[in-house]
Amino acid sequence: MRLSGERSRIIPQGEYVDTTCYVKRYRVYATRWLVLAVCCLLALSNAMLWMSFTTLTEEVNEFYCNGSDCSASFFTNQIFQLVAVITGIGGMYITDNYGIRLSIMCGTSLNFFGSLIRAASSVPVVGDLIMRQVLLHTGSVIVASAQAFFLVLPSKVAEAWFPENQRSLANVLTFIANPLGVVFGTVTPSLFFNGNAQSERTSWHMFMATTLTFLLSLFIRHGSPPTPPSVSSENHSSNVPPFWKSIIACFRSRQFFRSCLFRSLYDCMPPLFSYPTSLAALIGVVASLICGVVADCTKKFKELIRVCWVCFAFTVIFTRFVIVCVVVGEVPHDKHRC
The missing domain is CATH 1.20.1250.20 (MFS general substrate transporter like domains)
Structure with a gap:
């Protein structure tokens, strides 16, 4: 009992803080x-x-x-x-x-x-x-x-x-x-x-x-x-x-x-x-x-970028087809290109 009492005087207990309900608040401004x-x-x-x-x-x-x-x-x-x-x-x-x-x-x-x-x-x-x-x-x-x-x-x-x-x-x-x-x-x-x-x-x-x-x-x-x-805004501003x-x-x-x-x-x-x-x-x-x-x-940012890339590629192919086969193909000696 005495040892326990001395120990309590030498090493006092720290203050306990309950952080389980702590929530970081964020705000948007007009x-x-x-x-x-x-x-x-x-x-x-x-x-x-x-x-x-x-x-x-x-x-x-x-x-x-x-x-x-x-x-x-x-x-x-x-x-x-x-x-x-x-x-x-x-x-x-x-x-x-x-x-x-x-x-x-x-x-x-x-x-x-x-x-x-x-x-x-x-x-x-x-x-x-x-x-x-x-x-x-x-x-x-x-x-x-x-x-x-x-x-x-x-x-x-x-x-x-x-x-x-x-x-x-x-x-x-x-x-x-x-x-x-x-x-x-x-x-x-x-x-x-x-x-x-x-x-x-x-x-x-x-x-x-x-x-x-x-x-x-x-x-x-x-x-x-x-x-x-x-959260991302806070982390970005502190980790630049x-x-x-x-x-x-x-x-x-x-x-x-x-x-x-x-x-x-x-x-x-x-x-x-x-x-x-x-x-x-x-x-x-x-x-x-x-x-x-x-x-x-x-x-879905990556998927959206990939869709744009695919659309861009098909647009280039279609444009080349129109130029070669429709515009250039109207010339008689170039019809074999199509």
Whole structure:
């Protein structure tokens, strides 16, 4: 009895805590829809600025070059692609290290001020043609720099703000905003701005879209929610590898190169077969929405990707058959090819 009493004094019993009923609580915020809307509008307005002059080549040359062939619309288009390649790594680094909110603010600010400079180039007061072209291309470079920030946002926003049952849909909505902007940027100017006298108004209407996006971005107070929406979001935020290790891991991944190959083939096919850019983008928007809903409901991502690959392969085979046997087969000396 004495030994037992001494032992109880020397080694006191620890406090017992019952953890069997402890449940981690997660929360979703209505702010996620504002963040998603800003990302979608940013991608949409940027793509509209990118494609706004492609269908107004003659009007653009008439206004900025006084009718001479200075290829203003061509260089504006190429600026977007070149700047995106140069600034892409920097945008990814800033987003990974400084958060979603800073990336959104950088993207919307560049988009806003760049479109303002482009709109200033269309003011009739600026009579010097060289000054007009300088303002046009300077604004295009600034607008194109915004791509480095919003192109990496879809997966980041979906992972940080949305629960698992809405994540694929959030990804799809931000991804399709860019091709939808291509549709609007290609079709809208040719429908509403026919004629040389009205071509200068295009930049001001595009500027209104970027202004709305910039104003909405000012209401975003946090890059990530105070409480994560799901377990995977919490684990992802705490187990993020260093930036450069992630880049190296991409180049070691077979799936990464498959995705690059698929995207390269996708980008080459529409102009190769003379498909309208707006039509290809519109079909991509509809297909992406369907796949996003299916992925959210079934969670069968690998199976969905395999189905897309099979459909793509059959489409290529069918297209080749049509070209060889229908188009080329109409020539008498080539009928034996079918």
